[in-house]
Amino acid sequence: MMILIGLMGSGKSTIGKLLASRLSLSFVDLDDIIVQEQGKSIPAIFEQEGENGFRALESQALEEVLKGQSTIIVTGGGAILFKQNRDLMKQAGKVVWLDAPPPVLATRISGDANRPLLLGIDPLEKMKTLTAERNPLYEGLADLRIDTDLVNTKEAVDTIAAFLSE
Ligand code: S3P
Numbered sequence: 001m002m003i004l005i006g007l008m009g010s011g012k013s014t015i016g017k018l019l020a021s022r023l024s025l026s027f028v029d030l031d032d033i034i035v036q037e038q039g040k041s042i043p044a045i046f047e048q049e050g051e052n053g054f055r056a057l058e059s060q061a062l063e064e065v066l067k068g069q070s071t072i073i074v075t076g077g078g079a080i081l082f083k084q085n086r087d088l089m090k091q092a093g094k095v096v097w098l099d100a101p102p103p104v105l106a107t108r109i110s111g112d113a114n115r116p117l118l119l120g121i122d123p124l125e126k127m128k129t130l131t132a133e134r135n136p137l138y139e140g141l142a143d144l145r146i147d148t149d150l151v152n153t154k155e156a157v158d159t160i161a162a163f164l165s166e
Contacts, residue, residue: 001066001093002164005138007077007130008115009108010098011148011156016074018157023164025071030079033061046116059085066092077130080137090141096160097142099135100149102127 002019004012013029020027031042034057038045045054058079065073066088073092080086089095100108106123109115118126139145144163146156 001071001073002160003073003075003089003093003095004098005075005077005080005089005095005141006098007100007105007127007134008112008117009105009127010077010100011153012074012098015098015148015153015156015160016072018153019160020072022157023161026069027072027074028065028068028070029074030058030061030065031074031076033065034058037061042114043116043119051117055081062088077134080134080141086137086141094143094164095141096163097138097145098148098156099138099145100147102131104149105131 002025004016006012016027016029019025034045034054035041038057040048042054045057049057055078058076059082062075062079062085075089080089102124105127109118109127110123112118117130144160146159148156151159
């Protein structure tokens with residue numbers, strides 16, 4: 001199994017899908033599983049159940065997915081917040097962190113209505129805060145880090161594919 005971690009806008013979904021198709025591996029996106037299982041959007045879950053409610057669903061979905069057969073797993077940016085989740089990911093396989101500087105992330109995600117953490121907040125300030133809070137966690141967990149500001153999508157996919165075949 002290979003698990004992609006990183007902040008919103010780091011390119012996890014795009015790169016995960018491309019990698020899966022390149023290597024003919026099965027792919028799953030944790031956010032999609034949660035949306036399917038709950039029958040509502042991520043913003044609706046945050047609104048009705050709060051961030052804590054979403055985090056509980058996310059932890060459950062992660063546990064289920066890691067027991068399954070999918071090979072490439074894309075996680076939401078906050079899936080690394082609980083130690084239990086980090087331990088599960090570490091045990092399950094290789095963890096790849098997609099990183100980029102806050103201004104780049106902010107540009108990529110600004111105006112995205114599907115991201116409740118950005119509601120009514122300056123995207124750059126939010127990405128700076130999340131970077132400060134979460135980068136130590138991503139760093140502690142990752143087997144490989146790729147700065148997606150410095151490479152294009154194809155190069156990122158090539159680097160991960162080479163790493164997985166080592
Ligand atoms: C979140 C990231 C989102 C989604 C939710 C919360 C976060 O996923 O899980 O909006 O806490 O960073 P992406 O990283 O795929 O945008």
